[in-house]
Structure formats: C-alpha cells, structure tokens
Amino acid sequence: xxxxxxxxxVAAVVGSGLTAAAPAVAATATRPTVVxxxxxPATADSTRATTSQADADRLRPVGDLVVSRLALAEPxxxxxxxxxxxxxxxxxxxxxxxxxxxxxxAEGVDPDLVERVLRDQIAASKLVQRGxxxxxxxxxSSAPTTAPDxxxxxTQITQIDDDLVDRLAAVxxxxxxxxxxxxxxxxxxxVEPGLGxxxxxxxxxxxxSFCRA
Numbered sequence: 001x002x003x004x005x006x007x008x009x010v011a012a013v014v015g016s017g018l019t020a021a022a023p024a025v026a027a028t029a030t031r032p033t034v035v036x037x038x039x040x041p042a043t044a045d046s047t048r049a050t051t052s053q054a055d056a057d058r059l060r061p062v063g064d065l066v067v068s069r070l071a072l073a074e075p076x077x078x079x080x081x082x083x084x085x086x087x088x089x090x091x092x093x094x095x096x097x098x099x100x101x102x103x104x105x106a107e108g109v110d111p112d113l114v115e116r117v118l119r120d121q122i123a124a125s126k127l128v129q130r131g132x133x134x135x136x137x138x139x140x141s142s143a144p145t146t147a148p149d150x151x152x153x154x155t156q157i158t159q160i161d162d163d164l165v166d167r168l169a170a171v172x173x174x175x176x177x178x179x180x181x182x183x184x185x186x187x188x189x190x191v192e193p194g195l196g197x198x199x200x201x202x203x204x205x206x207x208x209s210f211c212r213a
Contacts, residue, residue, distance in 0.1 A: 055174045056186035061167045063187045066206045069121050069160045070199055073128035076154075078147035080129065081136060085150075087129045093122050099158075100165055109169040116209040117168060118161060124206035131198040180211035 080087060097118050104114040136143035174180055184207050192200050 053183075053186065055177055055179065055183035056190075058171050058174055059183055059187040060190070062164065062171055063191055065160055065164050065167060066121065066124075066203070067191050067195070069157060069164075070124055070128065070195075070202050070206060072153055072157055072160075073125040073199075073202065074132060075148045076125065076150065076157075077129040077132040078144040079150040079153065081133065081144060082147050083150070087126055087133065096122065096158075096161060100161055103162060103165045104168075107165065107169060109165055110172050110175075113172055113175055113210075114165050114168055117164060120206050120209050121161070121164070123208075124202040127205055128198055128202045131201070175210055176212050184210055 077087070079085075097115055100114050100118045101111045103109075104111040174183060177183070188203055188207060192203065195203060
C-alpha cells in the first residue's frame, strides 16, 4: 500500500472521529439547569399574598374597635326595648357622622373614608338591634328586664368612634390597595370565631364600604 493511500486512510479516520465528538459537545452545552423542587420560586401570587397579610395586620387595631363597637349594640337594644324608643335615630346618626368627619378634617384624615366607615358601624349596630328585637318578640322569655343607661353606653360609643378616626389615619392607604378586600376578609376571619351569628352578620356590614370600589 502506498504512502498516499495510508495518509488518505488516516485522514478519513481522524475526520470521522471529530464528527462523532461534535454532538456530544453540543449536548453538553445545551444541558438544562436542574431546579431543586424543595425551593419554590418566587411568584407574583406569593408576593400578593404576603402584601395582603401585611395589610390585614395593619387593620387589626381598626378591627378591634369595630368589634368593641358592635358589642355595644346589645345594651343599646336592651335600653331601647325597655324604653320603647325606635331603633333608628336619624338625628343622632347624622350627629355621629358629622362629629367624625369634623375630627377627621382636623387631624388630616380622609373624611370620605371616615364617613363610609362610621355609616357602616351605624348600619351594623342597627342590624344587630333589629335581630335582637325580632328574637325577643318571638321569645318574650328571652327579652331583657333591665338595661344599662343609654347615655352611658353612648359615651362609650363616642370614644370608640374617636379612636376609629385616629386609627383610620394609619390604614387609609390600605383602602386603595388592589387586594384591600382580601385584607378585610383576613381581618374578619380573625375575630369571627368569638362572635355569635348575629354579630358576624353585623361584622360583614361594618366592613362593607372600607375598600374603595
């Protein structure tokens, strides 16, 4: 076999070896990154959930005041039941709104938010009072025979309303958040287990207009 023929065979073998190695190199270069399933990636949903929980935590002080005010609906109902006074009292209700709005403006708090929240508190209280009146009408044995002084109870309500205005200053931004409704639901669920069915209905009303539509 001549030298020329041998050189040709060597060149052919070397060339085929290089060709065979190329795919292996390419495969190594395009190998996908392995993701550890135990470490979940950050997602928009998890970020939103964290934000919603943070907003709900900010609502706690307001939520505590809402529950405290709602608890006073029963002694108010007892007093009105025994005195024969109607549940609705438009003059006093408007006075409560006007006082809250005036306080909000003096303190630089959003007066529209304060008005919405106070109207909801009044509506929630009346819902509970009507429910109690209905219960006592159908079951006279459960009706109250004594009641606290209404003026004293209203003094407590006025203090709560003042505190609400003060607390609303810190959570006004939450009312405009896209996930405000989720924060409100979280706050409601925090306190609902300690309430009766009638008070839970009132709680929904008490928060119904907090978030901006």
